Amino acid sequence: MSVTRTSTASPPGGRRGCSRLLLTLGAMIVCACVFFLLASSRLGRLHAAAAPRTRARLAAPREPAACARLLARSSEVMFMIVGGRGFHHLRVRVMLRTWARCVAHVLVFTDPSLNISDYFSPRRYVYLSAGDAWRRRPYLPMSHFDSLAKLIWGRGSPASNVSWFLLVSDRTFVNVAALLDVLPSLDPSDKGYYGQVANATHKEAFGFHDYVDLNTGVLLTATLLSKVVDPAHCKDQKGGGGTFDMFDAKLGNCVFFLNAFPRRLAGFMEGEPPPACDAPGALRGLITADGEAEIKRIVQREYFAVAPEDVAIHVMARETHLKQIVNDCEATWAKDIPKACVYYHSDKAAAAESYAVSRGKWAISGNVAPPSNGSAARQHRIAALHLPARPDSSGEHWTISHDKGLSWNTWLRCKMRAIFLWSVRAPWAELQGTAWYVYVDDDTYVLWAPLLELLRRHDAAASHYFGRPLQEEGFPIFVGGGAGIVLSRAAAMRIRAASALPECDPLHLKWVDRTHQGGDAWLGDCAEVAGVQVDMEYGFYPQPPVANLFHLFKDAVTFHGVEDHHAMYAALSANATGEAYDSRCVPVFIDHKYNCLPHFIIGGVPKAGTTSLYKYLMQHPDVLPAVDKELTFWGNFFTPKRRPGREEVMSEYLHKFPKIAPGDFKVTGEATPGYLYCSTCPTYILKYIPKVRFIFTLRNPVVRAYSEYLNKVVDKTVMRYLHKRIDNKMDKELSTFAPPFARLTDDVARTMESCLPNNTYSMMDEYSDEMEKNHCYVNPFVGEGRYARYLRVWLSVVPKRQVLLLNFDEWTGRAAETMQAVSAFLLLPAFAYRVEEAHNTHIARSVHVDLQGSTNASQIAAESVEGALSFATQCVLHEFFLPYAADLDVLFKEFDFPPMRWETGRKGEMHCPSTYRYWHHLKGEPMSVSRATG
Ligand SMILES: Nc1ncnc2c1ncn2[C@@H]1O[C@H](COP(=O)(O)OS(=O)(=O)O)[C@@H](OP(=O)(O)O)[C@H]1O
DSSP states (O other): OOOOOSOOSOOSSHHHHHHHHHHHHHHHHHHHHHHHHHHTSSSOOOBOOSOOOOHHHHSOOOOOHHHHHHHHHGGGEEEEEEOOSSOHHHHHHHHHHTGGGGOSEEEEEOOTTOOOGGGOOTTSEEEEEBTHHHHHOTTOOHHHHHHHHHHHHSTTOTTTTOOEEEEEETTOOOOHHHHHHHGGGSOTTSOOEEEOBOOOHHHHOTTOOOOBOGGGOEEEEHHHHHHHTOHHHHGGGSSOSSOTTOHHHHHHHHHHHTTOOOEEOTTOOOSOOOTTOOOSGGGTTTSOHHHHHHHHHHHHTOSSOOOGGGEEEEEEOOSTTHHHHHHHHHHTGGGGSOGGGEEEEEEHHHHHHHHHHTTTOEEEOTTTSOOOOSGGGGSEEEEEEOOOOOSOSOOOGGGOOGGGOHHHHHHHHHHHHHHHHHHHHOOSGGGGGOSEEEEEETTOEEOHHHHHHHHTTSOTTSOOEEEEEEOOTTSOOEEEEEEEEEEEHHHHHHHHHHTTSGGGOTTOOSSTTOSOOSHHHHHHHHHHHTTOOOOOOOOEESSOOGGGOGGGOTTOSEEOOOSOHHHHHHHHHTTOOOSSOOTTOOEEEETTEEEEOOOEEEEEOTTSSHHHHHHHHHTSTTEEEOSSSOOOOSOOSSOTTOOOOHHHIIIIIGGGSOOOOTTSOOEEEEEOGGGGGOTTHHHHHHHHSTTOEEEEEEOOHHHHHHHHHHHHHHHTOEESOSSSOSTTSOOOOEESOOOOHHHHHHHHHHHHHHOOGGGOBOTTSOOOHHHHHHTOBOOHHHHTTOHHHHHHHHHHHSOGGGEEEEEHHHHHHTHHHHHHHHHHHTTOOOOOOOOSEEESOSSSOOOSTTOOOEEEHHHHHHTOHHHHSOHHHHHHHHHHHHHHHHHHHHHHHHTTOOOOOOOTTEETTEEOOSSOSSOGGGTTSOSOOOSOOO
16 A cells, blocks of 8 residues: 655745655655555555656646635545546546545545546645555455555554544545534544435345445544454454445444444435536535536536447346247347347257247357348347256256356356357357447346446446456455446457466366356456456346335346346336335345345343243234244354354244245244343344344343243253353253252352352353352353343444333233333234233243143232242342342443332342341442443
């Protein structure tokens, strides 16, 4: 990385000018060092753009007087322009000439070919982050930010004092003065994250939290950015969910796990830059005539002339159903495209058959039949390919997949190569003038008009290669095939020239460890050999819009994974804004369909009525059960630090829920009371199910402990070692022998005598040698009742609107009423639940969702567990839980939840002694155990 200090000319003013010059030199030396360091690292190489050649060139004319004030005022803000979306060089130049002309710090993530030296000026800094890194990772992953940190906060950096960062795309127009007016009302020492919240829910929801949209500007405090750029904080989000190019979404995820949330700020608006260039406020009058002309060209999107016949779309048709594919495409998206522009590719046998079936209506490439010259033959054009035999003959489309193994990959690579070479050798006359080569799958829907519009923003004589970039850490990116691959003529010719090289042999796997090895990867590898790099463009969607919500995909050029082209055509023609769509649904594309992610999780605590809650909810007509009540997927007592990955979530967890489409108006969820004790659960659950709602029901911890003990004794599932943990592994051994509860309580009393609440640990706490040494272990029955210790992690991570806390005693007393509140929390329509039956009682166990055992709730009261607990035992436990109850009070106060208090120290008329008998150390001490962590 290198920083180009924009000014080497001394501003007027003697010693100040000198010291400024020295500072400049210092900064340049430091930056040269940073450059050297980064150049030697594999990731995040940022090169300087063309260095200014002469000093004279640096001394650009002084800015208009109107700039001076803005320059002075804007010194605490760094404006960061993230490139892409075609016309990049132009857009950046226009920005630097217009709104960004009068800001003190502007950083451009740009193409190395962009020479912006004309915009250097003596009174501001223009930083460039360009070169290889931008080309190879144009979507700016979090790893890029790591390098950025070194640039900004490196010693001597003139930007080290900025308090605010405004990230914008190269299509954003900033009213600098208006922004500067807003800043004084915001706190720069806060983890501020401002702008307009994007709606990604319907794009690719999986793993996205609310995030601020880059196109309308992302405003961050330096306080927050300094945390974001620290790889220790955000590296988990690098590979995150969703598309690889949704940089702003990934930033949002990272920010979320730093406990900051998007805050709406007025004035961050959507829309094109004003065509008439009469930007409001301070910008007026600053736009040059040149700038104005360029903006107009951009707005009118008519830069490069592209005639429809300059574009050739190649459909990679599957071998089966070729006729249907051709007919479907021709009746839908290809309808308005000049016929000769769409070509279908299939193997020789399928092509010959289709030719015969069409009775000569379809033209077939010369290796099957001589090209027909009848006009009807121009209807559909089928290119017959010479391909190796398919690895097997079970030709269903979805079995063709890059993860099917080497033989399939090889076949797919051969197929892509055959299609590519056929297309660029231009065997048919009309192909010879191709300026743009587009390759799509047969389940890809092409939006012809937006595609043309997009291509017009690029010069076909320059090398361009875009679509939906695919990234795997450590490998070069390439354009994924499904949503379409676009090559300019120049790029295609370069790849064609390289295709004879051994590195472009489809049998030669250059990146053996890479997951994606199919046809698109072959093209990517060969493009790399040819020096053709991936450009950043948007609008290539890997799946269709959920429920036809087209208005959320305004920039769409293609949709992949479209099963029914006719339905899509009808919806688009009707200008549909969406089928009936359940707003509770967060859709994720699985098995070629949108399915709603689970909507709720009952996360705790054991023996607090979680089974009843779950089963009551299942009565609601909108709620469908998971395969069982407790999925224990995310972690529990035994796996408090589990970290499931995306693949596991997709293949294991989500399959345990019923498939619910966004138009079904149903929700689903699960109830695993052990989640409360899993410290990684909140983070990992939210990483993959960001909008899920959590319910925790808490029970008087003394009674809860005894209830769990009784149930485990009946079930013969008591832990073998209740008084200690065996080494640092969880003790999962069960015993048919259970010590009397009073003996376990004596152990607890002994622990209290020599330990402090903070140092008391149990099965689900993180193991430490010190804990072991201190003999401060308590059995899990009481250990699980130290709620605040575990709940704190949840409340810190999960947004409050997604949490419902229930008090067992209260809600079981008013179960019908509580269920209405639960319904409202889960956004379910009102429903009259039947709550007379209590589930999973110590009298009738029925924890599984398909077991019907239940007890009349009034019978539970008569045979209460509490009644069977001796007063002496109760008082020991009462004392044990006192400090933890105080801690729970503190926690609830901090997060603004009403307190939960249980009468643990009373049995009828009898009261436990009010002073500490066992917690000797706590006598006279405040009771809160204060922020203990599990
Ligand atoms: N409606 C109603 N009224 C009163 N009490 C009720 C009700 N529903 C469940 N329960 C009591 O909740 C206890 C079971 O809780 P869980 O289902 O969460 O247990 S588990 O952890 O899933 O095994 C279990 O407590 P114990 O009887 O003490 O074992 C149930 O009796």
